[in-house]
Amino acid sequence: MATGANGAAQDRDDILQVNGVSKRFGGLQALGDVNLTVARSSIHAIIGPNGAGKSTLLNVMIGLIEADEGEVVFDGTPLRGVSPHNIIQRGIARVFQTPQIFPGMTLLENVAIAGFSKRDGQFTVNPHQSLKRSEVMDEASAILRRVGLGGKVAEDAGHLSRGDKRRLELGVCLAAHPKLLLLDEPTAGMARHDTNKTIDLLKEIADTGVTKVVIEHDMHVVFSLAERITVLAQGRIIADGKPDEVRGDPKVREAYLGGEH
Amino acid sequence: MSTTSDDRSAGGIAAPAGDRGGILEVFKREPVALAAFTIVIFSMPLWIPVLGGYEGLATLIVIWGIFVLGFDILLGFTGYLSFGHAAFFGGAAYVTGFMYRDVSDNVIVAFVASQVGTLILAVVIGLLAMRRTGIYFSILTLAFAEMLFAAALSIFAPLTGGYDGMTRLQEPNLFGVKMDGLTIFYIAAAMLAIGYAMALRLRNSPFGVMLRAIKENPMRLEYTGINVWRYKMAAFIISAHYAGVAGFLMVTYEPYVATKFLHWSTSGEVVIMSVIGGVGTLVGPIIGAGFVLYFQNVVQAVIGEQWRLILGLVFVFVVAFLPGGFVDLARMVWKATGNRLRARRHNVPDMELTETKYGTEERLR
Ligand SMILES: Nc1ncnc2c1ncn2[C@@H]1O[C@H](COP(=O)(O)OP(=O)(O)OP(=O)(O)O)[C@@H](O)[C@H]1O
Numbered sequence: 227m228a229t230g231a232n233g234a235a236q237d238r239d240d241i242l243q244v245n246g247v248s249k250r251f252g253g254l255q256a257l258g259d260v261n262l263t264v265a266r267s268s269i270h271a272i273i274g275p276n277g278a279g280k281s282t283l284l285n286v287m288i289g290l291i292e293a294d295e296g297e298v299v300f301d302g303t304p305l306r307g308v309s310p311h312n313i314i315q316r317g318i319a320r321v322f323q324t325p326q327i328f329p330g331m332t333l334l335e336n337v338a339i340a341g342f343s344k345r346d347g348q349f350t351v352n353p354h355q356s357l358k359r360s361e362v363m364d365e366a367s368a369i370l371r372r373v374g375l376g377g378k379v380a381e382d383a384g385h386l387s388r389g390d391k392r393r394l395e396l397g398v399c400l401a402a403h404p405k406l407l408l409l410d411e412p413t414a415g416m417a418r419h420d421t422n423k424t425i426d427l428l429k430e431i432a433d434t435g436v437t438k439v440v441i442e443h444d445m446h447v448v449f450s451l452a453e454r455i456t457v458l459a460q461g462r463i464i465a466d467g468k469p470d471e472v473r474g475d476p477k478v479r480e481a482y483l484g485g486e487h
Numbered sequence: 488m489s490t491t492s493d494d495r496s497a498g499g500i501a502a503p504a505g506d507r508g509g510i511l512e513v514f515k516r517e518p519v520a521l522a523a524f525t526i527v528i529f530s531m532p533l534w535i536p537v538l539g540g541y542e543g544l545a546t547l548i549v550i551w552g553i554f555v556l557g558f559d560i561l562l563g564f565t566g567y568l569s570f571g572h573a574a575f576f577g578g579a580a581y582v583t584g585f586m587y588r589d590v591s592d593n594v595i596v597a598f599v600a601s602q603v604g605t606l607i608l609a610v611v612i613g614l615l616a617m618r619r620t621g622i623y624f625s626i627l628t629l630a631f632a633e634m635l636f637a638a639a640l641s642i643f644a645p646l647t648g649g650y651d652g653m654t655r656l657q658e659p660n661l662f663g664v665k666m667d668g669l670t671i672f673y674i675a676a677a678m679l680a681i682g683y684a685m686a687l688r689l690r691n692s693p694f695g696v697m698l699r700a701i702k703e704n705p706m707r708l709e710y711t712g713i714n715v716w717r718y719k720m721a722a723f724i725i726s727a728h729y730a731g732v733a734g735f736l737m738v739t740y741e742p743y744v745a746t747k748f749l750h751w752s753t754s755g756e757v758v759i760m761s762v763i764g765g766v767g768t769l770v771g772p773i774i775g776a777g778f779v780l781y782f783q784n785v786v787q788a789v790i791g792e793q794w795r796l797i798l799g800l801v802f803v804f805v806v807a808f809l810p811g812g813f814v815d816l817a818r819m820v821w822k823a824t825g826n827r828l829r830a831r832r833h834n835v836p837d838m839e840l841t842e843t844k845y846g847t848e849e850r851l852r
């Protein structure tokens with residue numbers, strides 16, 4: 227809270243600021259006074275042991291969970307009180323820890339929905355549609371090719387493997403043209419070969435200027451992607467810095483790297 | 488007829504030209520489905536008597552066809568099972584009756600009034616019931632319809648005629664043209680054809696895809712930047728208007744408002760018709776409506792009250808063995824005769840007792 231007030235003097239280069247966010251679930255302090263800034267166009271990793279509060283932090287960012295205290299500022303405007311679809315419309319996309327897709331629809335439809343969201347998200351009747359249906363469809367199939375699902379456009383999403391579902395969800399997120407992409411363990415459930423492909427894809431997306439926040443357990447992924455790493459343990463930030471700084475931090479070794487791996 | 492329009496490849500925004508079920512295919516298919524549909528419906532007075540029915544039965548089937556078509560937009564596309572659609576059917580019927588009795592015998596005046604009434608009801612009920620999903624939504628809609636039924640019989644009895652229903656209405660007419668016999672049939676049939684065309688359009692538009700996405704994963708949809716609430720309210724209101732149009736036509740066809748129009752059994756009948764015919768297929772529920780009405784009128788005349796028992800057995804059989812309804816039967820026959828088909832899931836949403844707003848299932852790893 228205290229930092230939230232001062233945080234108003236915001237850095238031009240920060241796309242996202244988390245100011246003093248706390249969240250309790252009953253007696254459990256899932257997040258305690260979390261302060262975090264994400265630099266524009268960077269890849270920012272959040273790591274920490276199971277139950278550290280990583281997913282909860284992302285949930286707070288997109289309004290899925292309301293913080294007890296503190297605020298999230300995206301692109302200069304606080305998100306408190308903004309409804310989830312409007313938060314997304316402002317340019318945030320989220321890949322969930324459990325893949326969230328439309329199982330009974332084709333891959334193409336899955337991605338096209340996101341393509342239509344800019345145009346039709348608010349359900350306003352606009353006779354002068356700038357975006358043509360065929361354009362959305364073409365882009366959707368281009369995105370599916372890009373995430374490596376180009377051969378399956380007409381298949382039902384529900385039949386995909388878990389790794390493919392994750393890739394599809396990434397495609398859905400890309401179709402919304404986000405400024406900030408939040409990824410909750412994007413490579414979980416993937417074989418090493420696919421993991422490497424995903425890393426390449428994420429790097430490629432980052433080159434287009436999209437900011438990314440990645441939660442990841444796989445240290446190989448973290449250290450090959452992240453420009454900055456934040457370490458959470460029991461809802462608190464115990465380290466925050468460049469990969470090398472974090473790697474050498476004894477607190478991190480103790481709380482996370484040592485304990486887990 | 489059914490096989491041209493229920494194929495999933497025609498549903499929703501299709502693949503770009505070249506891909507399977509391409510968008511061009513949809514534009515080719517839609518008019519075909521619509522033309523076939525229109526011919527079958529409009530020729531009903533010719534072939535219904537062959538099956539032992541009478542002209543009025545054709546009108547009833549068309550009117551209920553409109554009702555179930557709208558119901559399918561809500562249940563089949565969006566996945567919301569309303570047990571209270573009688574509120575819109577009966578509500579519009581009462582407004583129509585009120586107009587004919589006390590205000591004007593002009594059908595246009597009654598039509599407009601009944602739709603305004605439907606809209607108000609749909610917004611009020613929708614605002615409260617659409618906050619819930621699954622069984623809770625069903626129960627809320629049922630409760631509203633029952634409240635309306637009770638109100639019509641008690642506090643509004645001086646207006647509605649209470650248990651006697653609304654009687655002594657003026658004969659409805661369109662600037663002197665009486666609404667009898669084939670006139671009302673063709674008006675109703677035209678409305679059904681328009682309603683069907685609109686539903687087809689809707690299903691193949693991005694709007695229709697959003698509704699299907701609500702059924703599939705509302706949380707993902709909201710977090711893809713779509714205002715889910717507005718879409719599902721729109722689906723609810725559109726669906727209510729189909730019921731409202733049917734209610735208006737019912738009273739225009741037979742100038743009398745029965746209390747049954749508001750009764751829960753009317754809501755139940757719509758559910759039965761939809762499930763028997765094939766939820767989510769648009770034509771299926773209309774076939775279901777025809778089947779149930781045929782039983783109620785023609786079969787009843789032959790075998791008496793046992794028709795209910797037989798209809799019940801048919802319903803049980805369909806739910807147990809043919810979750811896709813009659814349309815699935817047609818597809819099976821189609822397939823058995825060596826034709827190729829794309830797979831289609833049955834569209835009855837499995838009801839969940841767990842209330843999930845958005846998320847929390849994220850915990851279920
Ligand atoms: N909706 C909720 N209701 C109650 N408790 C919750 C809820 N969401 C998270 N928690 C609890 O908050 C703590 C943090 O959970 P969170 O999912 O954020 O952890 P995480 O760091 O993402 O862990 P993992 O690596 O296992 O995904 C956990 O103890 C979890 O049980």
Ligand SMILES: [Mg+2]
Pocket residue numbers: 280281282323410
């Ligand atoms: Mg998590």
